[in-house]
Amino acid sequence: xxxxxxxxxxxxxxxxxxxxxxxxxxxxxxxxxxAKQSSLGILGLAGIVAASLATANLVGNDGTYFTGMIIVxxxxxxxRFTFLLISGLTILSSLDYLRRQNINLSEYHSLILFxxxxxxxxxxxxxxxxxxxxxxxxxxxxxxxxxxxRTDPKSNESALKYFLLGSFSSAFLLYGIALAYGATKTTxxxxxxxxxxxxxADMRLVYIAMGLMFVGFGFKVxxxxxxVWTPDVYEGAPTPVTAFMSVGPKAAGFAIFFRVFLVAFPTxxxxxxxxxxxxxxxxMTLGNVVAIVQNNIKRMLAYSSIAHAGxxxxxxxxxxxxxVAAVLFYTxxxxxxxxxxxxxxxxxSRENEQKISIDDYSGIGFKQPLLAGSLSLFLLSLAGIPxxxxxxxxxxxxxxxxxxxxxxxxxxxxxxSVVSVYYYLRIIVIMYMKELPEDYVPVSxxxxxxxVLWLATFGxxxxxxxxxxVISLAQGSVLNHH
Amino acid sequence: xxxxxxxxVTFLPLAGAVLLLTLPKDNFKxxxxxxxxxxxxxxxxSLFLFFYFDVLTPRMQFEQLAxxxxxxxxxxxxxxxxxSLFLVLLTTFLTPITVLSSFNSVDRHAKEYFICMLLxxxxxxxxxxxxxxxxxxxxxxxxxVPMYFLIGVWGGERRIYAAxxxxxxxxxxxxxxxxxxxxxxxFNGGTxxxxxxxxxxxxxxxxxxxxxxxxxxxxxxxxxxAIKVPLFPLHTWLPDAHVEAPTAGSVILAGVLxxxxxxxMVRFCLPLFPEATLEWAPWVNLLAIIGIIYGALVxxxxxxxxxxVAYSSVSHLGFVVxxxxxxxxxxxEGAIYQMLNHGISTGALFLIVGMIYDRRHTRxxxxxxxxxxxxxxxxxxxxVVTLSSMGLPLLxxxxxxxxxxxxxxKANVTYTVLAASGIILxxxxxxxxxQRVVFGKVKHERNKVLPDLSLREKLILVxxxxxxxxxxxxxxxFLRKMDSxxxxxxxxxxxxxxxxxx
Numbered sequence: 001x002x003x004x005x006x007x008x009x010x011x012x013x014x015x016x017x018x019x020x021x022x023x024x025x026x027x028x029x030x031x032x033x034x035a036k037q038s039s040l041g042i043l044g045l046a047g048i049v050a051a052s053l054a055t056a057n058l059v060g061n062d063g064t065y066f067t068g069m070i071i072v073x074x075x076x077x078x079x080r081f082t083f084l085l086i087s088g089l090t091i092l093s094s095l096d097y098l099r100r101q102n103i104n105l106s107e108y109h110s111l112i113l114f115x116x117x118x119x120x121x122x123x124x125x126x127x128x129x130x131x132x133x134x135x136x137x138x139x140x141x142x143x144x145x146x147x148x149x150r151t152d153p154k155s156n157e158s159a160l161k162y163f164l165l166g167s168f169s170s171a172f173l174l175y176g177i178a179l180a181y182g183a184t185k186t187t188x189x190x191x192x193x194x195x196x197x198x199x200x201a202d203m204r205l206v207y208i209a210m211g212l213m214f215v216g217f218g219f220k221v222x223x224x225x226x227x228v229w230t231p232d233v234y235e236g237a238p239t240p241v242t243a244f245m246s247v248g249p250k251a252a253g254f255a256i257f258f259r260v261f262l263v264a265f266p267t268x269x270x271x272x273x274x275x276x277x278x279x280x281x282x283x284m285t286l287g288n289v290v291a292i293v294q295n296n297i298k299r300m301l302a303y304s305s306i307a308h309a310g311x312x313x314x315x316x317x318x319x320x321x322x323x324v325a326a327v328l329f330y331t332x333x334x335x336x337x338x339x340x341x342x343x344x345x346x347x348x349s350r351e352n353e354q355k356i357s358i359d360d361y362s363g364i365g366f367k368q369p370l371l372a373g374s375l376s377l378f379l380l381s382l383a384g385i386p387x388x389x390x391x392x393x394x395x396x397x398x399x400x401x402x403x404x405x406x407x408x409x410x411x412x413x414x415x416x417s418v419v420s421v422y423y424y425l426r427i428i429v430i431m432y433m434k435e436l437p438e439d440y441v442p443v444s445x446x447x448x449x450x451x452v453l454w455l456a457t458f459g460x461x462x463x464x465x466x467x468x469x470v471i472s473l474a475q476g477s478v479l480n481h482h
Numbered sequence: 483x484x485x486x487x488x489x490x491v492t493f494l495p496l497a498g499a500v501l502l503l504t505l506p507k508d509n510f511k512x513x514x515x516x517x518x519x520x521x522x523x524x525x526x527x528s529l530f531l532f533f534y535f536d537v538l539t540p541r542m543q544f545e546q547l548a549x550x551x552x553x554x555x556x557x558x559x560x561x562x563x564x565x566s567l568f569l570v571l572l573t574t575f576l577t578p579i580t581v582l583s584s585f586n587s588v589d590r591h592a593k594e595y596f597i598c599m600l601l602x603x604x605x606x607x608x609x610x611x612x613x614x615x616x617x618x619x620x621x622x623x624x625x626x627v628p629m630y631f632l633i634g635v636w637g638g639e640r641r642i643y644a645a646x647x648x649x650x651x652x653x654x655x656x657x658x659x660x661x662x663x664x665x666x667x668x669f670n671g672g673t674x675x676x677x678x679x680x681x682x683x684x685x686x687x688x689x690x691x692x693x694x695x696x697x698x699x700x701x702x703x704x705x706x707x708a709i710k711v712p713l714f715p716l717h718t719w720l721p722d723a724h725v726e727a728p729t730a731g732s733v734i735l736a737g738v739l740x741x742x743x744x745x746x747m748v749r750f751c752l753p754l755f756p757e758a759t760l761e762w763a764p765w766v767n768l769l770a771i772i773g774i775i776y777g778a779l780v781x782x783x784x785x786x787x788x789x790x791v792a793y794s795s796v797s798h799l800g801f802v803v804x805x806x807x808x809x810x811x812x813x814x815e816g817a818i819y820q821m822l823n824h825g826i827s828t829g830a831l832f833l834i835v836g837m838i839y840d841r842r843h844t845r846x847x848x849x850x851x852x853x854x855x856x857x858x859x860x861x862x863x864x865x866v867v868t869l870s871s872m873g874l875p876l877l878x879x880x881x882x883x884x885x886x887x888x889x890x891x892k893a894n895v896t897y898t899v900l901a902a903s904g905i906i907l908x909x910x911x912x913x914x915x916x917q918r919v920v921f922g923k924v925k926h927e928r929n930k931v932l933p934d935l936s937l938r939e940k941l942i943l944v945x946x947x948x949x950x951x952x953x954x955x956x957x958x959x960f961l962r963k964m965d966s967x968x969x970x971x972x973x974x975x976x977x978x979x980x981x982x983x984x
Contacts, residue, residue, distance in 0.1 A: 366591050385627060386620040395660075402664045403672065410664070414657035421653055425630075425646060433634045433642050468551045475553060 011058065011065045011072050012124070014051040014080060015117045021047025022113035029106025037104050038095045041448075044109035048088045048116070055080045064126050068188050071126035074477035078328050079123035079255045086248045086335045087116040089452050093343040094240040096446035100351060101149065101238065108148055112244065115141035119252035123259075128177040128187040131256050135173070135220070138249055139166050145244070146237045152352075158236030165219065165229040173216025179209035180264070189264040197267060210265055210272055217260075220253035223313055224283040227306045234302035235356075239349060242298060243342030246305040251331040254312055258324060261316075262479050277317045277409055284310030284416040291423045295358050297345055300423060301338070304382060307420060308334055311397055314413050318400040321478040326396035328474035333381070333389035333463050340456030341378040344371055347443050361427055363436030371445065372431045374453045381460050383424040384417045389463035396471065487530060488544040488560050491574065492607040494524045495600040502597050510592050514585055517596035521578035521603065528574040535567055537963050540970030542613060542678070555667070555674040556616035564967030565818060568960065569610045569738075569745055572825045575949075576737045577603045580730035583833055583942050587729060587840055588636065595636055598628040599730065606738050610745060615663045616675040619656070622742070626652055629731070629739065637726040644719075644726035651719040655709035662702030666754070669695065681753055685974055693757060700758035703751055704766075710743030713766075713803055714773035717796045724792035729836030732788070736795050737829035741821045744802045748814065752806070753971060756978040763807045770807065771900045773800030778907035782914070787838075788845045790915055791831045794871065797904055798824045804901055805886035809975060813889020814968050815961055820882030822960070823953065827871040827879055830946045834864050837939055841932050847915060852924035859935045861920045863943045868916045870950045872909045878953035 009016065025040050025047075032040060058080075061072045091112055098108060118138030125131045143166065147159030181187050183205035184195040195201040218226040234242045261272070287307030294300035312330060315323040348364075348371075349356050365372040381388035394417060398410040445453070463470055498520030505513055536543060542561030550558045562570060581599055588595045605625025612618035626649055634645030663675070670680050670689050683689035691699070709716045720740075724732050751759055777796030784790040798820070805817030837860065838853075839845050854861040866877070873879035883905060890898040924930050935943070953960060 366594070380627065386623045391623075395664075398661065399664050399667075402661065403668055407661065407665060410661050411658065414661055415654075418650065418654045418657055422646070422650060425649060429634060429642055429646065432631065433645070466551070468553050471551070472553045 008065045013054040015120050017051045018113045018117045022110035025110040034104050040106050040109050041091050041095045044091045048084050052084050069127045069130045070124050075479050076124040078477040080120050082332050083116050083119040087112050089339045090244040092448045093452045095448040097240050097346050111141045111145050122252045123255040145241045149238050154236035158233045162233045169216050169219030172212050176209045176212030179205050192264040217257045221250050221309050222306050223279050223309050224286045231299045231302040235298045239346035243339045247335040247338050280310050280313035288416050288419040297358050298356050314401050315397045318404040323400035324478040325474040326400045330393035333393040336456045336459040337378045337381040343452050344375045361430045362434040365432035367436050374457050376428050379424040383421045387464045389460040392467040485546050491528045495603040499597045499600040507593050513593050518581050521581045525574040540966040557614050559614040560611040561613050564964040566610045568822050573606045573738050580733045584730045598631050602628040609742050613677045614675050632731040633727045636728040641726045644722040647719045648723040655706035658702045659706035662699045696755045696758035700755040707743040707746040711799050713769050721792045725788050732832040733829040737825035747806050756975050766807045770800045770803040774904035778904050782911040786845050787835050801886050808889040808893040810889050810892050812885045815964050816882050816885025823878045823882045830867040847918050850919040852922045853920045856932050857934050866947050868912050872912045876954045878950050881957040
């Protein structure tokens, strides 16, 4: 039926729009002069705004489409908005960066849009094949984005490393999908659950499939012990891409992580619980402890992002609706503070990213009050100090853990956040309590960066002081599962 | 007005800080005067709380309740009773004094300095007025940030070490309290963080905690508070933070911040977990007594006046904890009184140390001697404060210590004997220090030409001295307002305790 197809397409309209803009930017690239490259970024932003409107239009269309491949529910819509916000902020903070680093690739903005399509499809997939397609769309876009500084060996290293390990983890995931299919004769998440519940599935295969998928997802979201690629990849990548990588693919990875495990394997909960909490403890602790000794700020934030993946796993362990809501809230909060922090890192790093040591922040606190003030807020939020989004997020996560009687895990979590305070404070110490070098040249804040910083600041305070609106939305966006 | 008075008092400094933020950086005079005006206005407004306080009711007064995060059950709920009233007043009283004391001693980034001071005031007031556990925790933690900056940016040589240590120590204690708060919230059905509701559920038996649960919750709360107090052996952050903080920071730290710990014990530990409190009381008292004696002994041998005062805090706060864990009216009222005394006397001592530091840029006792000759006015104020800190009758310190010992005597004679030795030791270290600094011949030539107190410095010390005498001579005007709240606290505590003993 024609109108039926039109209705189905409407359910992926945001992705269609993003693809359209992405292709258009690619085509327009050669006709736009070097000086006007940023207009392509503006075009990308327009695409994101249009996609947001189309996403808002999805509300109320709950159901599965395209023969069960795509699902529209509040969970996916919430994540879609988070992804669009992440991409919008990334493009905004990239405009200035690309100009200063002399990177004139029109593909940059289209790749961000394509990666967003990948993430959107991951969140909206109801089907293991769709999960894989979304994941690959995202991954292939990010392989190129990481290597976008073609003449910089570190950027090349970053891209190659992520490519190799990414392919490897995709293989794990794919193998897991194959086994799940073998055990249940379907790749539809709800049908898998049905087969498992009715006892018609070969449980040995299911367990192996779950283990393999756990490894595959673990790679994507960088949980220990599958985190080893993270510091090198984050360090070598262009900083706005690092910002994007640390929040976007991570959030998308968790979105399918949650959907696949909670929807498809609900009753086998107990079996993978040990795996999940062990990984949570290891991820938090390792990330935080190793971050302490880092002197390169990008590496430090890389380890911090590992630690944050650990906190999200704590919510995963709790397995409750409150845990899912906490994760929805947390990924949004984390996106704001991490993109904010990396935007400032990109700014301070100057040409060719030379200044990425922590000591390069000496004394800028009173010299550049807005920059240092907002970075301090982002760091305090990452550390989980009250009245910031980071605190509210952690609060919801630990609350979910305690609700599920994982009090000890919450204790491990809060002790970890004390450890993390040490290295976040270290940057604040250096900014405000060390002397400014005499040859310091202030950096100027471009309008795009200013918008990112104001949005992030506003968002962090809004989520921190009055989280009710977003947490209510998140609580209404939990997964339907058994 | 009456309903929102407490809110206005709490948030006026915050509004002032925002106002300061908009001022140009280089207009130093305007900034400091404005900061003083804001802090003084806050104090004057808080006097209404004192005068309109109803002494007869044990209930919370000036209460205000508004929903904040309904999906969580966290409310904006503030109010004060006879226990918190004076801590609020202590905060609003000390802040303008510390602002005034920093008029000339802040040499850089003055705007940010005064912003931190005002933010700190809002944070501290929030801790004392919050009646919602979530709100309480928020204030408790947020307050760390401005204090951390005060120590770290405007402090002494080892300021960074001290600031980070202060932050990490306090945070380590309080995150466990957060876990306990959430756990308590779920025991109570997971619908509200409201302290009064949880408390009344506990007292009416709608919420019962097993002995193990109580013990764990008590410990999580208690350790957070004990670090703040600080109770031996968790005190090691204190000498560092006190010594490295700028004068105003030390005054606030000693005067108000430490009281947040003892306040927390009275407000939360006793009523929420009475059985666990009783069970752990002998250990707490043991640590308190060790703290009293250890603090005094270590204070005695300090070459640095500021460090001496810092260690004396460990000793004095040991008395407060001892008073609280006697569980009788004299003990607890004495403890609250002693919190105020310590805030005023030790605050004044730090101000005085700051004054001679401004003149000589050293705090070592051996660098002074015979200051009475060049600085007679200074030495007089110094003497009154020293005597008050030692607990001389007719000055404030005596009333508090006496009540605590009276309470302790009722509970356990051995405690009293041991604790009383702390008073003797305090006389030793305070008088010995005073003698070495003020009496005798002027040892160093440079000290002969030091200027005596300026008008500003007198303005700082006169109100404190008056208060010291008033609180020593007519303590009834303060104690009267505590009576019904403390009675009520003890009544509900003892009714549970009796059940427990059976």
